[in-house]
Amino acid sequence: MFRIKSVLLCLLSLSILMITACDTGESQKQKLSMAQNLVPHDQKIAEIYQRTCRNCHTVLATGAPLVGDKSAWSELIAQSGTSGLVDNVINGKGGMPPFGLCMECDMDDFSKLIDFMAQQ
Numbered sequence: 001m002f003r004i005k006s007v008l009l010c011l012l013s014l015s016i017l018m019i020t021a022c023d024t025g026e027s028q029k030q031k032l033s034m035a036q037n038l039v040p041h042d043q044k045i046a047e048i049y050q051r052t053c054r055n056c057h058t059v060l061a062t063g064a065p066l067v068g069d070k071s072a073w074s075e076l077i078a079q080s081g082t083s084g085l086v087d088n089v090i091n092g093k094g095g096m097p098p099f100g101l102c103m104e105c106d107m108d109d110f111s112k113l114i115d116f117m118a119q120q
């Protein structure tokens with residue numbers, strides 16, 4: 001009797017684990033489709049974004065924080081502040097090349113791009 005109970009308990013915890021695993025998969029997918037659908041309102045910023053930042057910040061495999069992932073971005077902003085983040089873009093960080101590949105961008109452009117991606 002004791003054995004059956006522990007086997008059942010084991011199965012139960014396994015299925016709970018599997019459900020939570022599916023949940024994270026689902027919310028990742030939602031975040032991804034949101035990231036891919038967002039476009040900046042400002043015409044100039046939208047043009048820069050489509051040509052540069054978007055190529056990585058809407059692709060999970062790059063490891064870049066996803067556009068519109070508010071929890072990820074608010075953590076980054078709390079850590080470095082927007083101006084610190086602008087510095088990190090200019091210098092490059094991890095898999096992100098210097099200037100996020102936008103060579104003609106100025107500080108103001110970067111800060112607008114970050115505000116947009118963070119959906120602040």
Ligand code: HEC
Pocket residue numbers: 052053054055056057062063064065076080084085086088089093094095096097099100101102105110113114
């Ligand atoms: C080639 C891919 C790529 C492009 C293009 C790119 N990024 Fe990134 N970005 C990344 C990756 C990868 C990270 C995560 C870096 C890390 O934490 O190691 C990142 C991180 C960031 C961060 C957080 C930096 C920090 O302090 O952790 C900001 C801000 C950012 N990107 C802004 C931009 C902006 C603005 C653009 C467009 C001008 C851009 N990125 C273009 C790949 C890219």
